[in-house]
Amino acid sequence: MINNIPAVILCGAVLGTLSGWGSRLALKKVLNSSDKVFYLVFTSGFFIRFALLLGGICMLRHQKVILMISFAVSFILVQMAFEAFPLKHNGIKRNS
Secondary structure: OOOOHHHHHHHHHHHHHHHHHHHHHHHHHOOOOOHHHHHHHHHHHHHHHHHHHHHHHHHOOOOOHHHHHHHHHHHHHHHHHHHOOOOOOOOOOOOO
8 A cells, every 4th residue: 555645645646637637528528518417417526526535535544644634635636726727618708
């Protein structure tokens, strides 16, 4: 098992990158769909990301608490980077 902080942070960042990127692609694909489909994908993505976070923490359950916290923080922060920039619904069109 992983037992040092840099490796745990790297694993959290990689898993967060894959999760955030996948979620962003899924949302981008259904952006022009009906609200029902969009919110279904959004909610499913939330639960999948939450399950990945819990799964990663469960894999580290026999390690020190600082390793679990480092993994969770890096996972969440990297995921938030994908959500920081909004998806564009109509390209460069503006509401003016």
